[in-house]
Amino acid sequence: xxxxxxxxxxxxxxxxxxxxxxxxxxxxxxxxxxxxxxxxxxxxxxxxxxxxxxxxxxxxxxxxxxxxxxxxxxxxxxxxxxxxxxxxxxxxxxxxxxxxxxxxxxxxxxxxxxxxxxxxxxxxxxxxxxxxxxxxxxxxxxxxxxxxxxxxxxxxxxxxxxxxxxxxxxxxxxxxxxxxxxxxxxxxxxxxxxxxxxxxxxxxxxxxxxxxxxxxxxxxxxxxxxxxxxxxxxxxxxxxxxxxxxxxxxxxxxxxxxxxxxxxxxxxxxxxxxxxxxxxxxxxxxxxxxxxxxxxxxxx
Amino acid sequence: xxxxxxxxxxxxxxxxxxxxxxxxxxxxxxxxxxxxxxxxxxxxxxxxxxxxxxxxxxxxxxxxxxxxxxxxxxxxxxxxxxxxxxxxxxxxxxxxxxxxxxxxxxxxxxxxxxxxxxxxxxxxxxxxxxxxxxxxxxxxxxxxxxxxxxxxxxxxxxxxxxxxxxxxxxxxxxxxxxxxxxxxxxxxxxxxxxxxxxxxxxxxxxxxxxxxxxxxxxxxxxxxxxxxxxxxxxxxxxxxxxxxxxxxxxxxxxxxxxxxxxxxxxxxxxxxx
Numbered sequence: 001x002x003x004x005x006x007x008x009x010x011x012x013x014x015x016x017x018x019x020x021x022x023x024x025x026x027x028x029x030x031x032x033x034x035x036x037x038x039x040x041x042x043x044x045x046x047x048x049x050x051x052x053x054x055x056x057x058x059x060x061x062x063x064x065x066x067x068x069x070x071x072x073x074x075x076x077x078x079x080x081x082x083x084x085x086x087x088x089x090x091x092x093x094x095x096x097x098x099x100x101x102x103x104x105x106x107x108x109x110x111x112x113x114x115x116x117x118x119x120x121x122x123x124x125x126x127x128x129x130x131x132x133x134x135x136x137x138x139x140x141x142x143x144x145x146x147x148x149x150x151x152x153x154x155x156x157x158x159x160x161x162x163x164x165x166x167x168x169x170x171x172x173x174x175x176x177x178x179x180x181x182x183x184x185x186x187x188x189x190x191x192x193x194x195x196x197x198x199x200x201x202x203x204x205x206x207x208x209x210x211x212x213x214x215x216x217x218x219x220x221x222x223x224x225x226x227x228x229x230x231x232x233x234x235x236x237x238x239x240x241x242x243x244x245x246x247x248x249x250x251x252x253x254x255x256x257x258x259x260x261x262x263x264x265x266x267x268x269x270x271x272x273x274x275x276x277x278x279x280x281x282x283x284x285x286x287x288x289x290x291x292x293x294x295x296x297x298x299x300x
Numbered sequence: 301x302x303x304x305x306x307x308x309x310x311x312x313x314x315x316x317x318x319x320x321x322x323x324x325x326x327x328x329x330x331x332x333x334x335x336x337x338x339x340x341x342x343x344x345x346x347x348x349x350x351x352x353x354x355x356x357x358x359x360x361x362x363x364x365x366x367x368x369x370x371x372x373x374x375x376x377x378x379x380x381x382x383x384x385x386x387x388x389x390x391x392x393x394x395x396x397x398x399x400x401x402x403x404x405x406x407x408x409x410x411x412x413x414x415x416x417x418x419x420x421x422x423x424x425x426x427x428x429x430x431x432x433x434x435x436x437x438x439x440x441x442x443x444x445x446x447x448x449x450x451x452x453x454x455x456x457x458x459x460x461x462x463x464x465x466x467x468x469x470x471x472x473x474x475x476x477x478x479x480x481x482x483x484x485x486x487x488x489x490x491x492x493x494x495x496x497x498x499x500x501x502x503x504x505x506x507x508x509x510x511x512x513x514x515x516x517x518x519x520x521x522x523x524x525x526x527x528x529x530x531x532x533x534x535x536x537x538x539x540x541x542x543x544x545x546x547x548x549x550x551x552x553x554x555x556x557x558x559x560x561x562x563x564x565x566x567x568x569x570x571x572x573x
Contacts, residue, residue, distance in 0.1 A: 108484070112486060112490050119497050129508050151528075158536075164543050
């Protein structure tokens, strides 16, 4: 019914358009004939002409819609350029039509979604850097522990050397005993076990983190957006933003945990380094004493 | 309606234009002023429809065309008025005609003032309101339904309908403005989040650099302690060798002492016998 009704209107329009445009091209004689013929038929033709004048921009809109259906990407890019250029040229939002404002809203929503996605990428980069930093900190902790073990071995060798220096010397020489300020204790063994446990925990977290990221991406990709109205497009963009923001929140939570672990790890490093410093200071003192004893024996 | 009025106005003007060749410029100026009056009243009626549901892009275009038309009429009438003034200045015409020309000039100025006022009002309303875009309805059927509604209902009901449509348009405008405000606020928040995440990224990178540098220092500490360990082990071995050497020397001395004692004992026994 509606199709059959529409088709005769479309057929009738161009013929009336031709009849309407001809009098403008004609000379005064045509105008005179128009003036003298003051019948209802001419008034009806004028009404049809006004309808045609009304229909022209909508025909352009229909053509634009057809073009958009054929090349959506080019249309979107053209729209974005028009929005930026039009709003700058026009000078304000108030001068725009409702349809352009809706398209502008969709454009802004998409821009915001791109910003959120950029934030997500940066957060993922931060997480990778934080993971590397944590691994480096663990390695440094292990190295400090190994250095402390080597210092304990130095203490063992130095004790035996001091005994030998005491037994050396002739029958009439003075006895010599090494001076010890404090006993050298190795690294705190109690601290190692939680470090190892946390190492395993961090490895598990890294694995979980690596697995969770593609899940989020797949979740974002699975719901296909349905472009129907401008407001619905804006709603779809808002849902995308909410999903991206929730993923961002999860990532930031992981970063917080990583940062807390880094803090505790560095605190432990500080204590171990202080302990190592004290032990090495004591070893330095004893080695100096042993050197003096050796020089005396060689001198005599 | 307005378009038919414009069309009705044009042939009348052109008819007078044909007669203009025969008549004097005073009547031509009068005819021009009359046309301008008609066009300005049409323009004012179009301006009054701004901000109503009838306010469409087509209406804006009509306004523009009518404004141009009035401008053209004003130019023509001004030229004719100058001709009349020149004729009055050069030729000696009776005083009643001069008074009539002066009156026409005053009327012309009054019409121009009205036109400027209407133009200013149109500019204000054009900026205040946005044109109403019909949604998914064919304009021909829309206009036909509009005509039907106009013909069916009484003027009071028509006014109520126009008011309700105007309120509907205002509601839509408010809704869209509200949505845009929400989107702007949301965008600002997200821009702030992006900036802060950039700062966090820099903090973590700086931390990584510091940890790497400390790693180099800890490597130095480890290598130094390894060197100390090697030196201490070597010292221990050297001291062990020295101890062994000293023990062998002391045993030789004891042996010599024993031999000397035995020799001394033999000598004493020989002397006693």
